[in-house]
Amino acid sequence: MSRTNIHLDPEILLADAEAYRGGDVEAGERLATALRPLLSETVESFMGRDDADRDDVVQDSTMATLSYLNGSEPFRGNPAKLAVTIARNRCRDLHRWRRIRPGTEITGMADWLASGDSSPLDEILESERLELVRRTFSFLSESCRGLLRDFYVKGHSTETLRRRLGLSTVQGVYYRRAVCLDEAKTFLQSLLHARSQGGRVGGNTSGSPVRKG
Amino acid sequence: MSLNVGSPSSGERNFECIEPDLGAQTLLIDDPATDSELKSRLTHHVAHCADCRLRVALARDMAAGLRSGLLQAPEDGTPAWVRWTGGLGGLALAASLALVFLLPPSPPGSGRIQRGADDPHVTAPVADSVIRDRTPVLRWTPVDRATGYRVSVREVGGGFVWEAETSTPEIGLPAAAVLPPSSRLRVDVEPVPGHLVRGGRLQSSFRTGSWDEYLPFRFGAAPRVVLAGALAGLAGLVVGLFGLMRGRP
16 A cells, blocks of 8 residues: 655644634635645545546545535544545445446436436345345344344343443443444445455355354 | 555455544434534534444444344343353252262262161261361261260371260260371271170271362262262353353443
8 A cells, every 4th residue: 555745734734624614715725725636646546547537536535525624623633634534435435336336327217317206226225235234233243233132122221231231331331332333334344345346255155144253 | 644545455445434533423423312512523524434424324224123123133142041051050060069068978889789788887977088077076877785885086107096985876076185187097986795796896987188188088979960960060150151251242
């Protein structure tokens, strides 16, 4: 993985971000101008110099970065790192999407796409989504599934869950839920990645996920 | 500071959180107790962060799936049979350990099959046993027509000797006759008159010992069925504990 030689002073970027948040449009333009070369380099390294969508992804990433910096609270991190992370995520998303839905010709589908009703495509996406969630859920350990069930279905208070789990603080309950969902998220991303590669996940020939614990 | 801008390696194909400190709190977005200011910040964050958007969507889908019954969770993190096995195993182990110490130790050869009644013999302390009590009660099977018994306890290879007479088939050593520690002792019981038993006396021997000697003896002399119960209980307890450990998130 390459590292950039472009150096942007976080202090200056933060000062412009704060001014932009205060309504200074020129500060926003300075930010966009400063970040664009870094974002171009990032996107190029993912997609290549000749990719037709390269400029769109750079522009989207720039706008998303400015939008994030324009939030209700001041941003306290490094705006350059924020911009690069946003761009990398967009590249990953686009890359995966292209693998799953390569080159769909939509010109002849204009009327159908314009309809506000639930389309066959929507239904396919919904069923795929449910299947992915089901597979991800079955991958989790029994304890994680039980914890999520207690959290979302049984409606136990966090204090009750804390006692059941033998934890000293309720923060521990939230932490365990976050750990379980992060495990699920990581597995889901590997599922999505395998799907975009046309492959399987879990290392067995049936393609069934290997259950944790 | 230099930034990674290159294409991801195979281990880096997952989304990254754009502001991890705030991203760690994203699941609070659906918590009714979260204050509106934090909820607003989280909403803004999730709208821009693919990683957190995926996490929140997954949490919401799983919650909806669980509520609708589409996703099935075990009734408890630990299967019922594991909990039962662990509980019963623990009880069996505790009961067996109690029996090891409550039941009298089996004398050597007690499992053998024989015809007719036992010859008179010393019943306590059991022959070749190890005891912790330094003033034990001595017992023997009553001898028909005996009018009394002369009893002695002698240290083998040592100077301790205690003698007494009694008309009943048992006698306790007095506090003044404390047995020497870690010693081998011989018991002689002579019924009166002496010709009532073969050899004129009942004989036995035992040892006073430390815990190191006493515990192995008690386990070794416990009835086989009790030891089998202890082993089965231990196995059940291990299975139960293993199940509980697996059940922890």
